[in-house]
Amino acid sequence: MSAHDSAANDHAVSGDHHEGDGYDFAHPMPLPMLFTVFAILIALTITTVMQASFDFGSYDVAIVMAIATVKAILVGLFFMHLLYDKPFNLAIFLSSFVFVGLFVILTVSDSRLTSKDFIPVDDAVITSTAE
Amino acid sequence: MSTNDADTATDPHGDHGHDHEHPAFLAHHFDTPEQQYDSGKLGMWVFLVTEVLFFSGMFCAYAIFRMLRPEVFEGCSQFLNTTLGAINTGVLLFSSLTMAWAVRCAQTEEYKKLTTLIATTLSCAMIFLGVKAIEYSHKWEMGLLPAGMFSYDPAHPHHADAPNYLLWICLPFALIFLGTLIWLISSIVKGNKFQTACLKPLTIVAFSFFIGIGLGTILESGNKGESHSTASDSTEHIESADHSSEIASVGHSPESSQGGHTEYGVMERLAVDATNSGLKNELKALDAQSELATGTVVLDHSTDVDATIKRAPRDFLTPSRAGVFFSIYYCMTGIHAIHILAGIGVLVWLLVRSVRQDFNRQYFGPVDYVGLYWHLVDLIWIYLFPLLYLIR
Structure with a gap:
């Protein structure tokens, strides 16, 4: 237990490059x-x-x-x-928009190519018969 | 070491023997408060990523249906009250400001201010929900419901037999307000200082919902004439088309007798049916032609009379089309409102902890994480508001 603790401790200290002792970070x-x-x-x-x-x-x-x-x-x-946050957090957050972009662009362009209008029409009045 | 192992084996969550000193707020698997804070923050950002991806599904549905039927979105957007949407945007932005300020106060250990600011954020959330309740109930009364339930009738926009939706939405909030009020009074009587300190701001927060209701009612009634006229303007011809198609199916058409200025009797009677959109336009073209011939107008500038089927006005208020818009509207704003409710939940937890003075300049993580979540909810509304309310 304590051996593990000290190992984690060493790792953290060696990986801890930013300001000071890790107590004054606000x-x-x-x-x-x-x-x-x-x-x-x-x-x-x-x-x-x-x-x-x-x-x-x-x-x-x-x-x-x-x-x-x-x-x-x-x-x-x-x-x-985010301006003062770690760049890694910013990268994670921005990466989500990359995937949103991929998702939306691919889906929208696919629906554009394959289906003109797939809203089920259950109305008495049908107005747009041709496109 | 061996005793330590035994301790943790028998009682992993209990008061385990420490071979190191650390403050109460620092979990023992973290070395420094900063490490603890950064880990939490990373987790929060990953959660926010999942939230963004979750909402992107609905934005994608919005994009596809708007691409398919732009006129449905344009037409139906007239039913949304821009003033109420704008006020709600302002309220949410203000709550974001107070939340960011609250994070600052947690870092600088100003506890009085922290409690006040969290309570202000909560009140803004309640006002937002109150305004939303006015918007929703108003639409439900008019039958502006999701596809499948959509039953809007421009001739009779207000359903007389509709239940009082607003009352039903207000009921749980009224119960919550009464509950907090009674709890507050009992805690004052019992002399429980901590409970009193928590419940005082919470009672104001619960009451804020009704401030939102009041605000929404005032703005809705002040804006009523305007928003209705624009909506009915654009729906006028659909209204007549809807009615005439009903009547035409019965086999008796009063509209041909009422429009007496024309000589295209049979054609007009056929054009009354909304399905004959091509015929409708041909009739229009013929009218324009005869107008030119008689010399009532010298030059006709309306080039949109070309008697092609492409030019036929497309109705957006049919139940399936408008229903799809309102499905998307209720889904997006509804799930956003659920996020507001969840935010209210965690903010109440923060309020209690801030009264307990749990936070300090080394331990302000919870305030910061909830703040991030709250700003993301605000961020989604920043996109929802123009995309739904400001289409023209």
Whole structure:
């Protein structure tokens, strides 16, 4: 038991490269930074609601998603502390979006190729007979 | 060493003999608080990855159906109240701020502030759910339900015989509020200081649900005229199409007698049936032609009259199509709401621990991990709000 303990201890000490003794590691986020991020997020929310009343045609979805992504990055970097976190955590989190991208792109393009419309129609009124 | 082994063998979870000193919050299989914190954080990030992948399934369904039927999404999105969605976004962003601030307070050991901030985060979560309850109950009353149950009728949007959904949603929250209130009073009477300190903020939190209900009711009634007119504008022709098809199937068509300005009698009667969309457009083209011929308009700019079937207006409010939109809507926002409920659960646990002053600058992991989870829930809403509410 104690032999195992000391082995783990040695390993941890040798693998412990970052700041000091492992007891003083808290990194409180400065309050002005949090408030600024919150203000920007609210401003972006107002922007995204406002832009919905203008017609940008097919760019609509792109604009909306771009604003949402900026907001998501702000939340991630500052509220979720990723800016000061270990890069490994960031890599893990970002890797999930790589797989989401693969999943969504492959599935959507597949459904685009194979099926025009697979919503079961059980209505009395059928309006779109041909595409 | 041998005694140690014996100890752990007989009582693995008990008060085992330590050959090293460590603080109470540090689990004995970790060397330093930092190692403990980093391990927990890594685990939390992996959990968040699974959450992202879990939600991506629903986003994928959304992408496929929006690609197939963009007009269904555009049309049905008019039924969602943008004001309520925007207010809820603001409430969630604010709760994210208070959560990030709470993590800071746990690190700097400001316990009063920590309790207050966790309670504020919880209250915002309750307000979010309250506003959501107003949104849901309003839609259920109108029959805007998932595919299979969708029963919206533009002529009679409010079902008279519908149960009072709002009351049923409020009931459990009212019981929780009363329960906490009674528990608070009894703890004050008994003089249990710890319970009182926990239950005071929790009673306010439970009451916040009704603040959300009030907020939602005010905004919903203030916005009613506008949102309904846009919705009914776009559904007007479908309404008539729905009705006439019903009537046409009976074999008696009052619409041909009511539209007396035309000479294409038989054709118009046929076009009344919504399935004859091509005929409908031909009729439109003929109308435009005769208008040009009589000279009422010199130049017709409406080039969209081309009598092709492609141009036929496609109805989005049929039960199966609109039902699919509302299936996706309820699934995504509903599972998000379940995540909010789970967040409320863990935040209550944090609140009790923060009153107990469990956290310090070496042990703030739980606050940080719950914070990460809470920010992810916020992050998902950041995408849900524009994708569902802001389609035009």
